[in-house]
Amino acid sequence: MSRESFWTEDPKLLLRVEPGFQLITSPTDTHPGFEGNKAGGVAALAEGALVLADLQERLYANHQAGDDGRRVLLVLQAMDTAGKGGIIKHVMGSVDPQGVQLAAFKKPTEEELAHDFLWRIRKEAPQAGKIGVFDRSHYEDVLIGRVRELAPPEEIERRYGAINEFEAELVDEGTTIVKVMLHISAAEQKVRLLDRLDRPEKQWKFNPGDIEERMLWPKYQDAYQVLFDRTSTPIAPWYVVPADRKWYARLAVQHLLIDALEAMDLQWPAVEYDVEAEKARLLAAT
Amino acid sequence: MSRESFWTEDPKLLLRVEPGFQLITSPTDTHPGFEGNKAGGVAALAEGALVLADLQERLYANHQAGDDGRRVLLVLQAMDTAGKGGIIKHVMGSVDPQGVQLAAFKKPTEEELAHDFLWRIRKEAPQAGKIGVFDRSHYEDVLIGRVRELAPPEEIERRYGAINEFEAELVDEGTTIVKVMLHISAAEQKVRLLDRLDRPEKQWKFNPGDIEERMLWPKYQDAYQVLFDRTSTPIAPWYVVPADRKWYARLAVQHLLIDALEAMDLQWPAVEYDVEAEKARLLAAT
Numbered sequence: 001m002s003r004e005s006f007w008t009e010d011p012k013l014l015l016r017v018e019p020g021f022q023l024i025t026s027p028t029d030t031h032p033g034f035e036g037n038k039a040g041g042v043a044a045l046a047e048g049a050l051v052l053a054d055l056q057e058r059l060y061a062n063h064q065a066g067d068d069g070r071r072v073l074l075v076l077q078a079m080d081t082a083g084k085g086g087i088i089k090h091v092m093g094s095v096d097p098q099g100v101q102l103a104a105f106k107k108p109t110e111e112e113l114a115h116d117f118l119w120r121i122r123k124e125a126p127q128a129g130k131i132g133v134f135d136r137s138h139y140e141d142v143l144i145g146r147v148r149e150l151a152p153p154e155e156i157e158r159r160y161g162a163i164n165e166f167e168a169e170l171v172d173e174g175t176t177i178v179k180v181m182l183h184i185s186a187a188e189q190k191v192r193l194l195d196r197l198d199r200p201e202k203q204w205k206f207n208p209g210d211i212e213e214r215m216l217w218p219k220y221q222d223a224y225q226v227l228f229d230r231t232s233t234p235i236a237p238w239y240v241v242p243a244d245r246k247w248y249a250r251l252a253v254q255h256l257l258i259d260a261l262e263a264m265d266l267q268w269p270a271v272e273y274d275v276e277a278e279k280a281r282l283l284a285a286t
Numbered sequence: 287m288s289r290e291s292f293w294t295e296d297p298k299l300l301l302r303v304e305p306g307f308q309l310i311t312s313p314t315d316t317h318p319g320f321e322g323n324k325a326g327g328v329a330a331l332a333e334g335a336l337v338l339a340d341l342q343e344r345l346y347a348n349h350q351a352g353d354d355g356r357r358v359l360l361v362l363q364a365m366d367t368a369g370k371g372g373i374i375k376h377v378m379g380s381v382d383p384q385g386v387q388l389a390a391f392k393k394p395t396e397e398e399l400a401h402d403f404l405w406r407i408r409k410e411a412p413q414a415g416k417i418g419v420f421d422r423s424h425y426e427d428v429l430i431g432r433v434r435e436l437a438p439p440e441e442i443e444r445r446y447g448a449i450n451e452f453e454a455e456l457v458d459e460g461t462t463i464v465k466v467m468l469h470i471s472a473a474e475q476k477v478r479l480l481d482r483l484d485r486p487e488k489q490w491k492f493n494p495g496d497i498e499e500r501m502l503w504p505k506y507q508d509a510y511q512v513l514f515d516r517t518s519t520p521i522a523p524w525y526v527v528p529a530d531r532k533w534y535a536r537l538a539v540q541h542l543l544i545d546a547l548e549a550m551d552l553q554w555p556a557v558e559y560d561v562e563a564e565k566a567r568l569l570a571a572t
Contacts, residue, residue, distance in 0.1 A: 061487075061490040061491075062490075064490055064491075085382075085384065088383055088384055089382045089383065089384065092383050093379070093381075093382060093383055096371075096374070096375045096379060097374055097375065097378050097379055097383060097386055097388055098371065098374055098375065098388065098390070098421075100383055102383055102384065104384070135384075190568065193568055194565065194568065194569075197561055197564055197565050197568070198565075200554050201347075201554045203554070203555075203557045203561065204347045204348075204350055204554065204555045204557060205347075205350075206557070206559070206564065207559075208559050208564055208567075211564070211567055211568055211571060214571075215571060268486050268487045268489070268490065269489075269490045271489045271490060271492070273492070273493075273494050275483055275489065278492065278494055278497070279480065279483050279484075281494075281497055282479055282483070282497055282500075283480075285497060285500075285501060
């Protein structure tokens with residue numbers, strides 16, 4: 001359990017994908033572990049931001065001062081409008097930008113397609129001391145890849161195993177992986193797409209292709225289910241976060257990051273120089 | 287003049303390096319254009335943060351929606367402890383991380399040294415739609431490079447011209463360059479170094495080599511003077527920001543970014559699809 005006092009139960013335990021998990025019966029509009037309303041959630045997020053910022057600075061400091069190889073990777077996956085951008089802006093936006101490493105994966109380029117699907121992903125794996133965020137990820141290759149049959153079935157099958165091996169490598173080099181699916185309902189997506197169309201300052205976020213993707217909703221949900229069954233591993237479990245309420249999704253993801261960092265027991269690093277000698281030298285020399 | 291009402295005079299005009307500028311007589315503890323105190327400055331920074339965040343989102347949106355090639359590059363140079371990190375945390379930290387591209391230039395690697403000094407810099411030039419920040423930059427190659435004689439004098443001489451050409455290329459491709467030197471006094475640096483040594487949560491930021499660099503203070507000031515004389519150009523002028531008061535330096539740099547973005551006259555992008563048709567399609571289809 002974490003330092004943030006506002007949780008009634010640890011959302012990490014409530015949201016983690018366990019054997020037998022079924023996406024189709026998983027709610028989108030609840031707020032597990034938090035009993036307050038939106039105003040309470042916004043206040044809690046501000047409180048949690050201070051905790052997260054402190055932990056992030058310790059992680060960064062330990063790498064700077066002592067080559068500590070630990071790092072965090074937050075993987076964000078979701079249907080359009082589910083709030084990936086809001087997580088980055090409102091959760092990651094509260095920590096020092098110097099400690100954050102973002103990577104957004106769009107439609108692969110020709111060059112990227114000429115390589116294995118993990119080629120472009122490996123290049124963006126977070127550096128030691130950083131919190132990396134993948135805005136979409138290698139999981140697109142078993143989501144849109146599966147739904148739109150962008151690769152032969154046997155290649156899609158191969159990828160689940162390749163992903164698990166890749167993530168095991170990241171864990172071995174000191175990465176804590178936090179995999180999040182922001183789970184919204186199709187009805188909520190419709191509201192959000194209409195909102196984008198209605199507001200001139202949001203229209204740029206809409207793409208006509210979003211409607212074609214939306215029409216494949218059941219196929220995507222199936223692809224997510226397979227993905228959870230195949231890639232929610234003990235070393236890198238998935239968390240499915242109800243995301244119809246943006247304030248809750250942000251608070252829950254913030255907690256998952258706080259939890260990941262707290263598990264590292266991050267102290268301020270011991271320095272290798274003699275503090276008193278350096279003070280004397282500074283005062284004498286100049 | 288900008289939208290932020292709290293300036294009595296435009297700091298852009300007050301801080302810009304003009305012909306005849308002398309660093310040695312330039313104050314470090316003033317707050318040109320702002321008549322308030324620290325509390326007023328902190329409140330003003332929060333007000334400016336909203337303006338900056340809005341402009342940054344418009345810049346980002348224009349690139350996403352229409353391949354607008356415009357971008358901003360903030361170059362930060364300073365003696366140790368002058369507050370580069372604080373600018374990144376407190377000024378850049380207030381905008382959406384998705385629109386920011388940070389690059390910190392440390393001591394060059396073997397591979398970097400095997401190339402021209404601009405090789406590693408070019409790779410980090412900001413993408414269209416982004417605000418890039420260089421935490422140290424190509425200017426190190428005419429600062430520490432000059433002071434510590436890391437290259438022959440004729441190579442150092444060559445670099446000033448190469449820098450001006452490089453920056454002209456960036457401007458040609460749509461970059462607004464904002465070059466900032468955070469100007470602190472040697473006395474203030476001593477206070478800040480002692481503070482780092484005194485506080486366990488800051489000791490990791492201190493390096494014994496910082497004292498050797500400090501002993502070269504006059505040589506660095508000379509190198510900065512040459513740099514201003516040679517590279518403060520009409521298309522990419524330098525700004526020398528008094529930085530003994532951190533709150534003022536942050537406010538001034540925030541303003542320079544706001545000013546750069548306002549000059550672009552950023553409207554929300556027009557979209558290429560038919561809004562009403564898409565609305566109808568969304569409501570009918572799903």
